Amino acid sequence: MLTLTFPATSRRLGLYPVVDSVEWIERLLGTGVKTIQLRIKDKRDEEVEADVVAAIALGKRYNARLFINDYWRLAIKHGAYGVHLGQEDMDVANLAAISEAGLRLGLSTHDNMEMDRALSANPSYIALGHVFPTQTKQMPSSPQGLNKLAEHIQTLGDYSTVAIGGISLDRVPAVLATGVGSVAVVSAITQAPDWRAATAKLLELAGTGDE
Ligand SMILES: Cc1ncc(COP(=O)(O)OP(=O)(O)O)c(N)n1
Numbered sequence: 001m002l003t004l005t006f007p008a009t010s011r012r013l014g015l016y017p018v019v020d021s022v023e024w025i026e027r028l029l030g031t032g033v034k035t036i037q038l039r040i041k042d043k044r045d046e047e048v049e050a051d052v053v054a055a056i057a058l059g060k061r062y063n064a065r066l067f068i069n070d071y072w073r074l075a076i077k078h079g080a081y082g083v084h085l086g087q088e089d090m091d092v093a094n095l096a097a098i099s100e101a102g103l104r105l106g107l108s109t110h111d112n113m114e115m116d117r118a119l120s121a122n123p124s125y126i127a128l129g130h131v132f133p134t135q136t137k138q139m140p141s142s143p144q145g146l147n148k149l150a151e152h153i154q155t156l157g158d159y160s161t162v163a164i165g166g167i168s169l170d171r172v173p174a175v176l177a178t179g180v181g182s183v184a185v186v187s188a189i190t191q192a193p194d195w196r197a198a199t200a201k202l203l204e205l206a207g208t209g210d211e
Pocket residue numbers: 016018037039069070084085086087089106108127128129137162164184
């Protein structure tokens with residue numbers, strides 16, 4: 001099997017908001033967030049292209065690590081910092097094209113088998129989910145919990161790692177205590193009564209990631 005390589009990303013990506021609009025990208029980069037993902041679901045490439053272009057431009061302007069979820073062709077076409085893909089996406093995406101274009105790759109995992117499969121692609125980071133129950137996405141698997149997350153982090157050694165799923169502000173210290181390098185959140189920011197205050201607190205806890 002052909003061995004692919006992807007550029008490294010920071011070992012610790014810090015706070016990693018996952019959001020569904022350019023408006024959120026702009027707001028959050030303005031607060032000092034340095035790792036972020038544009039996650040728009042179930043649209044055609046033509047419908048999201050302008051948003052992908054705008055998000056990538058903002059990522060560059062703020063010197064941030066901007067990952068595009070799912071739309072790997074557009075991410076290549078417009079020179080994103082990186083792409084995030086799930087296990088099903090791996091079946092259809094052209095990983096070799098992402099590698100050749102020099103984009104970073106993040107991959108989702110939900111159990112040991114998925115972790116082995118993801119590792120065989122040599123991604124720039126491995127995401128581990130879902131740690132806790134989440135209202136944001138229907139999950140076919142059960143939450144992994146903190147003990148399992150800690151076990152995975154031990155196994156992954158120096159790999160860049162991201163925890164996701166049900167991570168509320170009050171759960172962040174326990175998640176970081178597992179040694180994971182990043183906490184990815186949706187609702188902890190987008191559903192917060194005061195998103196600015198929530199983001200400031202999350203940044204204080206998780207940081208902006210390593211340079
Ligand atoms: C950081 C991070 N981790 C996991 C996911 C989930 O990706 P995926 O499994 O492809 O599911 P969708 O987000 O596409 O619904 C993610 N987006 N980001």
